[in-house]
Amino acid sequence: MRSRVEREKRLHCTGLPPKGTLERPGLTLSWGKCILRRRGEMKRTSYLAFTLLVALAAVAVALEGCSAWPFGTSKEGLEEAIAEFRQAVQWEPGNAEAYRYLSLAYKLDGRLEDAIATYQKGTEANPEAGWPRVGLGKLYLEEDRVEEAIAEFKQAIELEPNNGEAYGYLSLAYKLDGRLEEAIEVYEEVVKVNPGRAWPYLGLGDLYMNQRDLEKAATEYQRAIALEPYNGETYDRIRLAYDSLSLAYRLDGRPEEAIKVCEEGAKVNPGRAWPYLGLGDLYMDQGNLEKAATEYQRAIALEPYLVYGYERLGKAYEAQGDIEAALVQYL
Known part of the structure; x- marks a missing residue:
């Protein structure tokens, strides 16, 4: 017989808490996520494979002393997930994860207005928090309501000046609206607030890449690497910058400058193969x-x-x- 602690740990790991016995938001969230995961797996596998998956899960639940496996069709599972997440939100109005997954469940069910309303309620329940405004802004972006999204991201930054996600999405909103200079200004502002972090420089580099200003992009990626030399994402982007700059020179009939770019890339990334492949080409x-x-x-x-x-x-x-x-x- 498992102890209560062991039993609860297993429920968290499997996401299979028995129906009707949930007493804490953490377990409720695990259960709701499990339903959403199974819904996605049904799309990726055959009906037979999904049936076997449900059967195995039912055995696991039965071993824990439960009498039933509360799974229905995809639609039913989604409705149950929504019910569980709504319960979690009621229990803990400040639980960001509960709002996020409830909003996601509504989106998957085609109820976008309910998804938006979820984050709107989150802003009311958490007026000093930035995360519900970021979530709301992201939904507005998906609906091409760019100005409303920008307003939410700005509000999130006012509430939480170090909220990197809010800055990133604000810059993205400006970019999608064709306002690249304002998108760049956002990251330049972030650099002042977070001078020791790499991600603002990555964002600047990406924007300069969009403008085809490859040299500036490479410079910003180099700054990111200097701050976080073990961040693999920075190396992938700087490779793209150097490769693109070298290719631009190559296509423009300026091979010597293209070679210099690759040689510089080899200095910055002495343990990576790509600069030497470029030189070889x-x-x-x-x-x-x-x-x-x-x-x-x-x-x-x-x-x-x-x-x-x-x-x-x-x-x-x-x-x-x-x-x-x-x-x-x-x-």
């Missing part, structure tokens, strides 16, 4: 096959599982007439 364009092969070899040494690195090295050998060496790379 540029040397291939110039017909400098030995240098191209050398750069491809460097890329492979850094990332041995990079399949297209071997393919490019094989092409370099093939162009030099060394078919045997090329075949080794292709194999």
Whole structure:
């Protein structure tokens, strides 16, 4: 016989609390999320697989001493999720997660006005909190109600000046409305409030990429990396910036400048393969096959599982007439 603590821990992990016995919002949220997850899984699997999934879950619940598995159709499951989340909101009006999932459940049920009303009630119940206004603004964005979304994001920032999500969505709203300069100004303001964080610089870099100002984008991504050198997202974006800038020079017939960009990329990212792949491609364009092969070899040494690195090295050998060496790379 499991102890009460063990039983409650299992209910949280599985999201399968027995129907009618929920006494705390945390368990209610777990149960509602479980229903939503199962609804998504039914879309991705066959009916037979879903039936087996429900049957296995029913066995798990039965082992915990419950007599029934309270699952109906997709629509019924969604309605039950809504009921559970509404109960959680009543119990804890300040529970951001409850409002978020209740709003999501309404959206999935095609009841967008109810989803919006959920966050509106959240703002009334939590007048000093920024999260309900961010949630409301996001829904307005989905409905192309950009000005209303902007107003909510601004209000969230007034309430919580360090709310990064509010700043990010405010900038996105301006961007979607074609107001790129204002979108940039938002992130520049964030830098003043959060000078030691990388994400504002990532946002600025993305906006400069949209403007095709690749050099500025690369600069902002470099700043992000300097602040958070272990953030993989920053490296992915700076790679895009360097690759795009190098490609722009390459297409414009300025190969030397393209090479300099890749060399700079190698300095900034000494342990990554992509700058060397770029250099190899540029040397291939110039017909400098030995240098191209050398750069491809460097890329492979850094990332041995990079399949297209071997393919490019094989092409370099093939162009030099060394078919045997090329075949080794292709194999």
